[in-house]
Amino acid sequence: MSATGIGAAVRRKEDLRFITGKGQYTDDISRPGETRAVFLRSPHAHAKIKRVDTKAAAAMPGVIAVLTGADLAQDKIGNLICGWMIHSKDGSPMKMAPHPAIAANKVCCVGDQVAVVIAETLAEGKDAAEKIKVDYEVLPAVVDAAKAQSAPAIHESAPKNTIYQWHLGDAKAVDAAIKSAKHVTRLDIVNNRLVPNAMEPRVAIAEYDSGTDNLTLWNTTQNPHVARLVISAFVGMAPEHKLRVIAPDVGGGFGSKIFIYPEEVVCLWAARLVGRPVKWTSDRSEAFVADAHGRDHITHAEMAFGEGGKITAIKVKTIANLGAYMSTFSSSVPTYLYATLLSGQYDIPAIYCEVDAVYTNTAPVDAYRGAGRPEATFVVERLVEVGAREEGMDPAELRRKNFIKTFPHQTPVIMNYDAGDYGASLKKALDLADVKGFDKRKRESERAGKLRGLGYSSYIEACGIAPSQAVGSLGCGVGLWESAEVRVNPTGSVEVLTGSHSHGQGHETTFAQLVSERLSIPIENVSVVHGDTDKVQFGMGTYGSRSGAVGMSAVVKALDKVEAKAKKVAAYMMEAAEGDIVFKDGKFTVAGTDKSVAWGDVTLNAYIAHKFAGSQLEPGLKEGAFYDPTNFTFPAGCHICEVEIDPETGNTEIVGWTAVDDFGTVVNPMIVEGQVHGGVAQGIGQALLESAIYNAEGQLVSGSFMDYTMPRAENLPSLKVDTTMTKCPSNPLGIKGCGEAGAIAAPAAVVNAITDAIGSEDLAMPATPPAVWAAIRKAAKMQKAA
Amino acid sequence: MSSKRTIAVTVNGTRYERKDVEVRLTLADFLRHELGLTGTHLGCEHGVCGACTILLDGKSARSCLLLAVQADGHKILTIEGIAPSADKMHPLQEAFRDNHGLQCGFCTPGMLTTLIEFLRDNPDPTEQEVRIAISGNLCRCTGYQGIVAAALDAAKRMRAAP
Numbered sequence: 040m041s042a043t044g045i046g047a048a049v050r051r052k053e054d055l056r057f058i059t060g061k062g063q064y065t066d067d068i069s070r071p072g073e074t075r076a077v078f079l080r081s082p083h084a085h086a087k088i089k090r091v092d093t094k095a096a097a098a099m100p101g102v103i104a105v106l107t108g109a110d111l112a113q114d115k116i117g118n119l120i121c122g123w124m125i126h127s128k129d130g131s132p133m134k135m136a137p138h139p140a141i142a143a144n145k146v147c148c149v150g151d152q153v154a155v156v157i158a159e160t161l162a163e164g165k166d167a168a169e170k171i172k173v174d175y176e177v178l179p180a181v182v183d184a185a186k187a188q189s190a191p192a193i194h195e196s197a198p199k200n201t202i203y204q205w206h207l208g209d210a211k212a213v214d215a216a217i218k219s220a221k222h223v224t225r226l227d228i229v230n231n232r233l234v235p236n237a238m239e240p241r242v243a244i245a246e247y248d249s250g251t252d253n254l255t256l257w258n259t260t261q262n263p264h265v266a267r268l269v270i271s272a273f274v275g276m277a278p279e280h281k282l283r284v285i286a287p288d289v290g291g292g293f294g295s296k297i298f299i300y301p302e303e304v305v306c307l308w309a310a311r312l313v314g315r316p317v318k319w320t321s322d323r324s325e326a327f328v329a330d331a332h333g334r335d336h337i338t339h340a341e342m343a344f345g346e347g348g349k350i351t352a353i354k355v356k357t358i359a360n361l362g363a364y365m366s367t368f369s370s371s372v373p374t375y376l377y378a379t380l381l382s383g384q385y386d387i388p389a390i391y392c393e394v395d396a397v398y399t400n401t402a403p404v405d406a407y408r409g410a411g412r413p414e415a416t417f418v419v420e421r422l423v424e425v426g427a428r429e430e431g432m433d434p435a436e437l438r439r440k441n442f443i444k445t446f447p448h449q450t451p452v453i454m455n456y457d458a459g460d461y462g463a464s465l466k467k468a469l470d471l472a473d474v475k476g477f478d479k480r481k482r483e484s485e486r487a488g489k490l491r492g493l494g495y496s497s498y499i500e501a502c503g504i505a506p507s508q509a510v511g512s513l514g515c516g517v518g519l520w521e522s523a524e525v526r527v528n529p530t531g532s533v534e535v536l537t538g539s540h541s542h543g544q545g546h547e548t549t550f551a552q553l554v555s556e557r558l559s560i561p562i563e564n565v566s567v568v569h570g571d572t573d574k575v576q577f578g579m580g581t582y583g584s585r586s587g588a589v590g591m592s593a594v595v596k597a598l599d600k601v602e603a604k605a606k607k608v609a610a611y612m613m614e615a616a617e618g619d620i621v622f623k624d625g626k627f628t629v630a631g632t633d634k635s636v637a638w639g640d641v642t643l644n645a646y647i648a649h650k651f652a653g654s655q656l657e658p659g660l661k662e663g664a665f666y667d668p669t670n671f672t673f674p675a676g677c678h679i680c681e682v683e684i685d686p687e688t689g690n691t692e693i694v695g696w697t698a699v700d701d702f703g704t705v706v707n708p709m710i711v712e713g714q715v716h717g718g719v720a721q722g723i724g725q726a727l728l729e730s731a732i733y734n735a736e737g738q739l740v741s742g743s744f745m746d747y748t749m750p751r752a753e754n755l756p757s758l759k760v761d762t763t764m765t766k767c768p769s770n771p772l773g774i775k776g777c778g779e780a781g782a783i784a785a786p787a788a789v790v791n792a793i794t795d796a797i798g799s800e801d802l803a804m805p806a807t808p809p810a811v812w813a814a815i816r817k818a819a820k821m822q823k824a825a
Numbered sequence: 826m827s828s829k830r831t832i833a834v835t836v837n838g839t840r841y842e843r844k845d846v847e848v849r850l851t852l853a854d855f856l857r858h859e860l861g862l863t864g865t866h867l868g869c870e871h872g873v874c875g876a877c878t879i880l881l882d883g884k885s886a887r888s889c890l891l892l893a894v895q896a897d898g899h900k901i902l903t904i905e906g907i908a909p910s911a912d913k914m915h916p917l918q919e920a921f922r923d924n925h926g927l928q929c930g931f932c933t934p935g936m937l938t939t940l941i942e943f944l945r946d947n948p949d950p951t952e953q954e955v956r957i958a959i960s961g962n963l964c965r966c967t968g969y970q971g972i973v974a975a976a977l978d979a980a981k982r983m984r985a986a987p
Contacts, residue, residue, distance in 0.1 A: 057927055057930030059914070060934055066857075067857075238964065288930065291928070323868065323871065544928070713966075713967060716967055744873035745871065755969055757973070
């Protein structure tokens with residue numbers, strides 16, 4: 040391993056600008072002649088729009104235009120779409136209701152766009168937006184997903200508010216296994232709705248050049264090419280080659296910046312209309328109602344056990360709340376990213392899952408860190424833990440008994456696990472967490488009047504998404520490969536153009552590590568370019584922990600081609616046969632001789648082209664590649680949470696956290712550990728603190744940082760983080776991905792620990808002090824009654 | 826509806842005279858849009874997230890909750906001004922990089938300014954004291970562990986070379 044190669048904890052290149060205030064986030068960009076967009080948003084969850092009167096607003100100082108849904112429709116701007124087709128059990132396609140960028144006839148959630156003011160300044164825009172008069176006919180709101188299917192339809196095209204009724208697996212086999220089971224564990228689970236809350240709110244700046252007829256969009260997106268494709272091909276804003284999308288430094292995404300949102304469409308449309316750049320910056324209140332939310336499942340789950348704690352089947356019925364409209368990839372989250380992971384780390388012969396996706400008058404729900412896999416892990420790991428308790432077995436032992444031990448392993452729910460060693464991560468976690476000493480610690484807590492509990496989560500995820508043919512057969516509208524171009528300059532320095540996008544992950548460092556190691560050049564001589572459709576070839580972007588496993592694999596492929604071409608150049612330089620050239624330690628050597636040329640000599644000769652004729656070899660050294668994965672990757676591991684609870688207040692303190700993850704090859708252990716920390720923090724947030732709460736009228740009552748509890752430094756423990764390693768056999772570097780693991784593993788570990796401490800399974804997330812306190816009281820009452 | 830006042834401020838050692846600002850303009854927007862100092866970030870605009878924290882006469886303050894006119898006559902330090910010179914970084918900046926105290930970088934300016942004040946007042950803090958000190962600053966990426974490590978490391982460096 041070189042000092043800056045794969046496996047080295049290289050300090051991040053991008054940090055230098057971030058710690059000096061020189062980052063370039065989208066809101067830091069100002070365009071000459073820029074105007075500001077201010078959206079008027081619906082205060083009602085569900086209402087007919089009878090009339091929008093913009094006259095008074097248009098007459099306000101600084102106002103350039105006031106635009107409505109009617110104007111948008113008149114200009115034939117297309118609706119936003121969901122790009123993953125799901126078919127119901129009966130074969131019918133999902134019911135995708137129209138989603139205009141500005142509502143024209145009715146609003147379907149609080150925060151729905153009703154009009155937009157384009158003004159000289161933000162303040163003038165806000166003043167004018169207050170003068171827009173809207174006559175609403177308020178309709179009853181559908182808020183509770185459990186009752187959505189018996190409520191009046193929100194969208195005409197979706198009777199019973201049902202988007203699809205989907206299923207996966209073998210219902211008959213599962214029912215038979217449950218019937219003949221020695222024991223069945225049954226749980227009702229609510230996976231609480233979360234607001235992603237990247238610290239940088241979303242921003243869009245659109246500019247139209249009438250001379251060239253080109254549109255440019257600076258946008259806080261995780262996937263600029265996908266945004267361009269959808270805005271061009273589906274919304275119909277401009278031909279793809281006439282639209283440039285730039286994603287500069289992006290301040291966190293966690294999924295919420297994958298999607299194509301109404302505001303960016305409106306800014307593009309308005310920029311062309313008013314002939315000046317249009318900028319919209321979300322404030323936090325807007326972000327709470329206008330960003331796609333995450334999770335929000337209601338589930339009944341059953342796990343059947345045979346002799347000795349052997350799991351024989353899982354049966355799951357889930358209602359997934361997708362909110363008011365179908366966001367870009369919303370349909371895939373509670374289906375192919377969820378039910379396919381219900382086998383967990385276990386050898387389970389029969390699995391059946393039914394999912395009803397429903398519309399409600401709430402913000403759209405889509406992928407949020409983990410996307411479907413946290414929900415699946417929560418179901419499986421709660422069932423396993425509760426099953427062990429009911430059977431009187433050690434939960435670690437029950438897991439060990441049921442682990443998949445040979446690979447490849449075909450689960451009953453599509454996935455083919457390629458490599459793993461689940462026993463190894465469990466064993467290491469047990470040691471690191473000192474589970475042996477837990478009983479003693481529990482007694483000490485008891486002496487202090489506290490309750491202590493221990494909870495496991497042996498999670499698995501499917502990442503890198505994914506082979507294009509496979510996802511295409513499952514309904515995905517795009518391919519999920521990645522692209523790379525390696526441009527070698529005459530002086531030997533290198534630019535890597537990647538279709539991946541970094542919004543905190545550190546690609547400028549990790550991608551450069553790969554090139555530095557492969558070419559034996561200093562890491563300073565490598566630049567990573569991403570996030571601009573004019574600079575970078577089409578790419579699919581960053582989500583699903585895919586940038587290492589898929590994005591870097593594309594770089595490897597391009598580097599293979601670069602090396603092959605460079606060998607040809609070296610062969611001409613040394614008048615040797617191409618097949619005799621060996622590239623090692625940054626030198627090209629004629630095998631068996633001491634003749635060699637250095638990397639920089641070869642790169643210069645590739646461009647001056649003095650040593651070969653054009654008919655023999657093309658000048659230049661620049662190669663591109665598209666890499667399509669051959670399988671999902673399967674990161675897995677074991678997290679153990681230890682809590683101490685004050686029964687008088689219900690306050691939970693996490694007193695120990697151990698994470699042992701198998702991510703395959705680790706490119707930069709410092710960055711990987713940071714990803715685990717961040718993921719676990721979000722998972723603990725879900726388990727203890729966070730919840731998007733709507734009241735019966737569909738108002739988001741947790742709509743600011745005053746009401747929605749984000750994890751703070753004092754809420755979180757210091758984590759013990761370690762890894763085990765089985766290389767991923769499905770990609771050249773052996774990478775599995777690490778971005779989502781913490782958020783997937785953590786909630787089940789926390790809830791398993793709390794329920795262990797309080798002796799009751801009757802506890803919903805977030806396990807706030809009042810919730811834990813009430814659960815303790817309820818359990819005590821029931822014990823008394825019994 | 827709108828009226829202007831003339832203010833004078835010193836930001837990162839540079840004196841800005843006779844700046845005409847709208848009375849409703851926040852200090853954050855003044856720094857970002859009038860002075861072009863975009864290193865100060867806005868994460869919530871209701872004083873909770875701490876991303877916009879600057880030092881006003883040496884004390885940490887939310888620039889989203891201050892009006893530009895309130896800064897009249899005061900000295901402000903922002904992320905752009907915390908390094909001692911163009912080629913030397915503040916120990917906190919170095920420690921943040923060495924301890925992976927940042928990922929997307931958006932909360933970082935507020936973390937650094939908050940910690941500059943904290944470590945000045947408490948040069949030898951415990952981990953728990955650091956956690957409490959930055960509990961007014963939200964970070965969605967790091968889980969705070971790298972930030973806490975960076976703060977403790979910076980404190981050590983600053984004690985060694987005051």
